[in-house]
Amino acid sequence: MVLIDDFSKLCVHTQTTKPWTIEECISNFSSVGIKGISIWRHLLEGKDLKSIKTMLDAHQMDVVSLVRGGFFPAIEVKQRDLALEDNILAIDQAAALGAPLVVLVCGADPHQSQEVSRQQIQEGITALIPYAKKNKVKLAIEPLHPMYAGDKSALVSLGQANKMCEVIASHMVGIAIDVYHLWWDIELKNEIIRCGKNNNIFAFHVCDWRVPTIDFLTDRGLMGEGCIPVRQIREWVEEAGFNGYNEVEVFSERLWGQDQKLYLEDIKKSYLNNT
């Protein structure tokens, strides 16, 4: 097993340090030697993307992905059309910031079957491919944990995401593998191998699953604080051919409540020791 001994592949999601603005994320990540940043779109509201891009370049930051697009399924056609428009905007924003990838939380409408929602996800992604190609921005399906099947994602395993990518069959569409969502799956190793064979591992997200977990949205842990074999999963992903960033994506009221600069040091320690 190859241990991590530097920070060259460390990326931090802006949502991990939620109290910070986009400008604070860029300057504070950069000042402690973190080169990769995945940017959450709500931080861009009311911002001039050109000046954000200038700031990213001045700090030599690598934008790993823009988070997030998706939410394709809806009973109402009008709502599905609005979702497509929003995804077009996400691709525009990614292109403006030099992000090579938009992460898709694919969505689900609780008033229809998961199967119908999956069909609408497939149609939505397929409709976006020409625009994604034109803008050189790839799309990464992020299968979520089954506890989010009701309204956040009708894709709840790597197997389902692999299958959808195989049907869509475009080099613009792949998968974001997030340990928080997928660690429990007994087929995980096999599905990672399958995903790698298809050249579809587009991103790798890390954090940990706390036991007990007190909130299923905002009580994630830093790597090493829970029961996910993060290092083992990283090894599988790398064996399957992935050599991109390890993206730290932690939503935690507990950790957002701390001094974020000290927290960033804890992130780096946890990255070296437990990833």
Ligand code: ZN
């Ligand atoms: Zn993720």
